Amino acid sequence: MNYCANDYALGARLKSKRRRKRLARQSKEKHLMALHQLEIELWNQKRNLPLVPLEKPYQKGWLRFFVVRNDVQRVDTLGFFTELLEKINNQLWSDNKRFTKKKRKFRRRIEVPIEQKLKRFSETEWTNPNCKLTSKEKEYFQAVEEWDVNKKCYRTYYECKEKWRFVLRVRPYMITHTKAVDVELERDLKRIENYIEQNNLRNLQNRLVYGRSFKWKVEEKDIKNPLQSKSIVQIYQEYLDESKEKQLWEINYREKT
Numbered sequence: 281m282n283y284c285a286n287d288y289a290l291g292a293r294l295k296s297k298r299r300r301k302r303l304a305r306q307s308k309e310k311h312l313m314a315l316h317q318l319e320i321e322l323w324n325q326k327r328n329l330p331l332v333p334l335e336k337p338y339q340k341g342w343l344r345f346f347v348v349r350n351d352v353q354r355v356d357t358l359g360f361f362t363e364l365l366e367k368i369n370n371q372l373w374s375d376n377k378r379f380t381k382k383k384r385k386f387r388r389r390i391e392v393p394i395e396q397k398l399k400r401f402s403e404t405e406w407t408n409p410n411c412k413l414t415s416k417e418k419e420y421f422q423a424v425e426e427w428d429v430n431k432k433c434y435r436t437y438y439e440c441k442e443k444w445r446f447v448l449r450v451r452p453y454m455i456t457h458t459k460a461v462d463v464e465l466e467r468d469l470k471r472i473e474n475y476i477e478q479n480n481l482r483n484l485q486n487r488l489v490y491g492r493s494f495k496w497k498v499e500e501k502d503i504k505n506p507l508q509s510k511s512i513v514q515i516y517q518e519y520l521d522e523s524k525e526k527q528l529w530e531i532n533y534r535e536k537t
């Protein structure tokens with residue numbers, strides 16, 4: 281019996297050129313997704329590495345925070361305001377002890393003090409049943425409306441109305457611990473990063489894992505042409521009617537004047 285090439289290919293179950301390309305592409309995509317999963321696991325291991333104490337701690341800038349005033353602390357025997365401050369305290373780091381920043385004014389760079397306030401709560405946080413403030417602590421807050429530049433509307437915030445009970449303190453910011461370094465972990469992460477960056481596979485990997493990107497932009501509606509669905513006769517008739525109305529209006533205006 282005589283067999284043709286197609287019959288031989290079907291009998292031997294050989295893969296066509298199109299199928300071979302599809303399988304190669306799918307294998308590449310699966311490999312990229314597996315690399316992404318491995319990279320996440322390695323990053324989590326790096327993040328969970330323990331802290332190692334330094335032999336010689338060193339200072340890096342200054343830290344400013346709120347504390348309860350001494351006279352208030354002497355009266356507050358139950359520690360109510362101390363517990364309240366733990367929930368609304370706000371810490372600020374700076375490289376200089378004066379806590380100033382440079383700002384351009386009248387073509388000159390001047391130093392202005394950095395403003396630091398107690399933490400305030402938005403309306404969503406205030407009405408949340410899991411809010412960390414108790415009913416007694418909420419009595420020391422008041423509602424304040426403030427203009428939101430981004431959303432172009434007024435928003436309600438709840439801030440402490442007895443701020444005089446707290447004062448600012450400054451202390452050196454000391455570095456006492458450092459993150460442990462795993463050489464093998466860093467080498468594996470660098471190997472994966474080099475493979476992806478050198479072959480320009482980061483965009484393809486992100487599209488496979490997270491989907492196609494899109495812009496957070498409101499699409500502008502197309503302006504419809506009012507004359508698109510009208511014939512030339514209708515357009516001309518509307519033009520004549522408008523011209524007649526305009527002439528009548530001019531005649532009435534002249535008679536009145």
